[in-house]
Amino acid sequence: MKRKYYPFSAIVGQEQLKEALLLNAVNPRIGGVLVRGEKGTAKSTAVRALGALLSLARNGNGGEGEVVVTLPLNATEEMVAGGIDFQETMKEGCRVFQPGLLKKAHEGILYVDEVNLLDDHLVDIVLDAASSGRNRVEREGITLAHPSLFVLAGxxxxxxxxxxxxxxxxxxxxxxxxxxxxxxxxxELMLRRESFDAAPESFSEEYGRDERRIGESIASAKTLLASVRMPTHLRGFISELCHTSNVAGHRADLVIEQAARANAALRGAREVSVEDITEVAPLALVHRRRDPVPPEEQQPQPEEREQEQQEPEQRNQGEDEQQQEEQQRPEEAREPEQGDEGRDDESSGDEPQPPETPEPEEPSGQPEEPGKDEVFSIGQSFRVRSIATPKDRKMRRGSGKRSRSRVSQK
Structure with a gap:
């Protein structure tokens, strides 16, 4: 007895997931769909239900999901791509090719559960076949290619x-x-699941009409796909969408074009519209969109560089002039003390007289006599700046004799 899968039309919610699967069912050249989400969100259920729809669209006999090929995580390259059938080779006396899972998945669904845990080189082989529609085998002296057009669901x-x-x-x-x-x-989800587990046959018959309607729409859309036309001005619109989303490469442009044609075929239209593009674009850009790169710093011009180099020199020159002015200040303060000896000689009498405060001399405007020496008394020396250096050693809080040093040169 064949196993019954949960009907595609009975899935509650997950409209984007169902739309992406239907688009790939109509046009496998889109390149598959990656379903990311937390556990228990009907990811595997939706993929296997799509297999029943494809089987119904292919031959119309019940749709038990016969076209779903599951790729196990422990698969080898020979199991996936194919290799030599040694038993038949020994019997026939010549190399006999044994097809792999990519051959079995032709015109069906290749389902990879937990694709992020699969070996990277196997993922490369599967993605190459999904994008080109052919599987090329080159191993053990065999070189051949066979069609492998399937819906990739990971x-x-x-x-x-x-x-x-x-x-x-x-x-x-x-x-x-x-x-x-x-x-x-x-x-509603719990009620539907309980009804399906209790009576799978009757539950599938309840949604049989919706399943047949979706299966017929897939079959008619695949027939109509070749005649769907993409207007030239809409290709520019697709390029502008990808450019503003800052995507890398041109794969997003090609995927949006193929997905928009499939969406138009599902509607029964022969020409792609703007609504078709805006509906499928988020599905193609969500995992390719990148943050914009900040602008590069502008390099200074040669004139600006010379100005920046001159600024420290001017700053140092200004500091030197300031130090020279501070050294000259005590000498200028000693000038009013001149002439004290002459006033002492002229004073008469033995009585000491109180010292007189010297008054500042007004400039006479007459030039000093050349060759006359000026005698300056010893005044106060200039103030020396103290040099303070911060501590470069930081002691530990805990016990022990060791300490850490922080030196700017290290």
Missing amino acids: TMNPEEGELRPQLLDRFGLCVEVHGEQEPEGRV
Whole structure:
């Protein structure tokens, strides 16, 4: 008995996730979808439910999810890409190719759970095949290529580690999923899950009409996709969106174009509109958007550099002139003391007279006689500035004899 999967149309909420999966189902050249979110948010359920829709769209027989190929975390390169079938090679006497998971996933879904935990070289092989639609094998003397057009769906929980940026960029679309916040939605989710676990057959029949409608829309959109036209002026609009989002490279432009064509095909239109672009652009830019780089510092011009070099020299010259003025101040203060000896000789009598305060001499305006010596008395010496150096040793708070030194030269 084949296992029944939870119906795609019965998932509560997660509209962005369902939209990204449908776009990739219509146009696998978008490059897959990466679903990031906390555990228990219907990531795996939605991917497996999409497999049932693709099976229904392909042959219309019940949709048990036969087209979903799961890539295990312990997979090897030979298991993924394919290699030599040694048993058949010994029987036939020539090399016999054994196809891998990429061959089995052709026209289906390749599901990688916890893609952030998969080896990087395996992720590279899968992403190469998803973007080109072909798998090229070169190993053990075999060189061949086979079609491998599939919907790549990778899920991950950021709490368990992030995906490398160069691998993250290669996923066409990215969706951030969260749990339901409204109590009504959480209650409805519990009721639907209980009904499905109790009677999967009857629950699937209840949503059978919605499932068939979605499956038919996928089939008709895939047929219409080749005739959907992208106007030239809208390509400029896509480029402007990517430029303002500061994305690296041109992969975002190509993904938005392919996703917009798929969205128009789902609507049944033969020409892409602005609404198609604005609807799918957030899914293609959310994991590629970067913060703007701050502007570089402008280099000073040669004239500014010379001015900056002259400023310290002028500053040092000004300090030297200030020190010279301070040294000359005591000598100028001693000039009023001249002539005291002449006044003492002229004074008559034995009685001591009180010292007179010398009055400042007014300039006479007459030039001094040449060759006359001036005698200056000894005055106060200039004040010497004290040099204070901060302590460069910091003692420990704890016990012990050692201490730490902080020296500016180290």
